[in-house]
Amino acid sequence: MMYWQKDIETMSRDQLSAFQLERLKWSVRQAVKSPFYKEVFHKNGLSPDDIQSLDDLRKIPFTTKDDLRSHYPFGLVAIPLQQCVRLHSSSGTTGNPTVVVHSARDLSEWANQVARCMYMVGLRDTDVFQNTSGYGMFTGGLGFQYGAERLGALTVPAAAGNTKRQIKFITDFGTTCLHIIPSYATRLAEVMYEMGIDPRRDTKLHTVCIGAEPHSEEQRKRIEQLLGVKAYNCFGMSEMNGPGVAFECPAQNGLHIWEDNVIVEIVDPVTLEPVPDGETGEMVLTTLNREAMPLLRYRTRDLTSILPGDCPCGRTHKRLARFKGRSDDMIILKGVNIFPIQVEKILMKFPKLGSNYLITIETVGNNDEMLIEVELSDLFTDDYTALQRLSKEITRQLKDELLLTPRLRLVGKGSLPTQEGKAVRVKDLRKLC
Amino acid sequence: MTVNQISIFLENKYGKLCEVLELLSAANIRIIAASVADTSDYGILRIIVNDPQQAYKLLKDNNVSANLTDVLAIVTGSEAGSFAHALGCFTRAGVSIEYMYCFSLGDKAILILRTNNRDAAREVIRRHDLGYLCESDLMKLR
Structure with a gap:
């Protein structure tokens, strides 16, 4: 048995489209029960009956994070609050936070999505699953908790931080799988080695689910090698419940986005017109299976593309390419668009470098410059010329990737702030004049 | 014929050298000879001490990039x-x-x-x- 829900996961594209249309009609009718969508439909002269095909979806305007904020907290809720049982909220760094509420049915469907993802990467009820996500408002905690319990795995809600304690749990409880932020996975591995624990020999770890921040293929390989595991990329966002939206299968080539759960569109972030498969754009999602708070054409700000072609795993749901970053963490420097992930991709190729790095953009004289600080790994060499050659080679490869020359500074191990939550990779100190 | 030298990676930052020396001093490690090579961004401090193994372990435990040569x-x-x-x-x-x-x-x-x-x-x-x-x-x- 390879599939959690074979009928849904391997449904033919035609069947899947018909299935989506039925659910879309339901979702739209549900959405207009909320004050926000009621007004959107009214203002645009739309009625739920106008949605008769999947293409009709494009008649509906986009929903943005700002819409969620300006209708804080309950403007998009479509059922009486009495029928809602859970509220999650994302950190509001600017303005109001965003709030998502769920009914008991929504939570059950969400748990099923997460269980489906975990089953897909080979996890079973015999596994011991340790979740290193923050619990509380952050959806990576409870989202994986309920999913792993639905799967039947023994679930350890270790929550974030306290690395030594995480390691004690891993060894004492025979943890076989972690859910972990990629920057923290390498940190955890480093601490294990420092403590004289070889995770490949001294633990039962075989799988990690990594997500919550964009990471490169090189970083995945490093995590797999350091921990002796298979690492699977997972994607979720609180507006779309949380984890379980899209997940890699054993082919490790793209993340299947569960199209019984959402409709995915990829659009040009400027023109908002759809882009063809294979081309990068902003991902726009419509929920198909959420009664408390349906979202229609929600602009995620995440940049990705649809991988063309079939997946050898037999699942028919579309695959998303590795995330290229968010349209809002793109750095524009000297007219060049740069994503932190591009820098990481290069740095991770060098075993003499550690996993911790920091990009600083600053104004020097009249010029904006990029400084990249990266920690050395334990392989520090006494050989001076080798160090300089290393600096030169890294700079050269960065230049090829970024199309501008950054200043590179090698720093000692442990001298950049350690990252136990989502890693802060960019400091923009530019003076705006 | 050979002795163990400790090489330490130092960022070119105010107080870095002193920080490392104080670490060694607190553990009562005696520095017999020392040399610093530098570029604008970093330096390598090379030292000969009376107990290189202990010094090396101390540096590693304190997360200082160092190696024995x-x-x-x-x-x-x-x-x-x-x-x-x-x-x-x-x-x-x-x-x-x-x-x-x-x-x-x-x-x-x-x-x-x-x-x-x-x-x-x-x-x-x-x-x-x-x-x-x-x-x-x-x-x-x-």
């Missing part, structure tokens, strides 16, 4: 020409010096050398009967 410790006299004589032996045997620093010990001079070819360097020392120090000699230095 084998270097030669040649003993020469302090009279004119003895330095030239010792290095001449290596040069004529085709052995290059990557870096070098020295310290004096009574009426002797100790040259700490890193060469491009350790085996050839050992052969030069044997053939010319040059004086040298071993790890155990360092422990005994007062």
Whole structure:
């Protein structure tokens, strides 16, 4: 048995489209029960009956994070609050936070999505699953908790931080799988080695689910090698419940986005017109299976593309390419668009470098410059010329990737702030004049 | 013939060197010789200490990028020409010096050398009967 829900996961594209249309009609009718969508439909002269095909979806305007904020907290809720049982909220760094509420049915469907993802990467009820996500408002905690319990795995809600304690749990409880932020996975591995624990020999770890921040293929390989595991990329966002939206299968080539759960569109972030498969754009999602708070054409700000072609795993749901970053963490420097992930991709190729790095953009004289600080790994060499050659080679490869020359500074191990939550990779100190 | 040298990666930042030295001082580790090479961004501090293993472990435990390197410790006299004589032996045997620093010990001079070819360097020392120090000699230095 390879599939959690074979009928849904391997449904033919035609069947899947018909299935989506039925659910879309339901979702739209549900959405207009909320004050926000009621007004959107009214203002645009739309009625739920106008949605008769999947293409009709494009008649509906986009929903943005700002819409969620300006209708804080309950403007998009479509059922009486009495029928809602859970509220999650994302950190509001600017303005109001965003709030998502769920009914008991929504939570059950969400748990099923997460269980489906975990089953897909080979996890079973015999596994011991340790979740290193923050619990509380952050959806990576409870989202994986309920999913792993639905799967039947023994679930350890270790929550974030306290690395030594995480390691004690891993060894004492025979943890076989972690859910972990990629920057923290390498940190955890480093601490294990420092403590004289070889995770490949001294633990039962075989799988990690990594997500919550964009990471490169090189970083995945490093995590797999350091921990002796298979690492699977997972994607979720609180507006779309949380984890379980899209997940890699054993082919490790793209993340299947569960199209019984959402409709995915990829659009040009400027023109908002759809882009063809294979081309990068902003991902726009419509929920198909959420009664408390349906979202229609929600602009995620995440940049990705649809991988063309079939997946050898037999699942028919579309695959998303590795995330290229968010349209809002793109750095524009000297007219060049740069994503932190591009820098990481290069740095991770060098075993003499550690996993911790920091990009600083600053104004020097009249010029904006990029400084990249990266920690050395334990392989520090006494050989001076080798160090300089290393600096030169890294700079050269960065230049090829970024199309501008950054200043590179090698720093000692442990001298950049350690990252136990989502890693802060960019400091923009530019003076705006 | 060789002694363990500790190389420490130092960011070029105010107070960094002192920080490392104070760490060693607190553990009562004696520095016998030291040299700093620098570029604009970082430096390498190279030191010979009385207990390299303990010092190395201490640095690692405190998350300092450091490594242990084998270097030669040649003993020469302090009279004119003895330095030239010792290095001449290596040069004529085709052995290059990557870096070098020295310290004096009574009426002797100790040259700490890193060469491009350790085996050839050992052969030069044997053939010319040059004086040298071993790890155990360092422990005994007062």
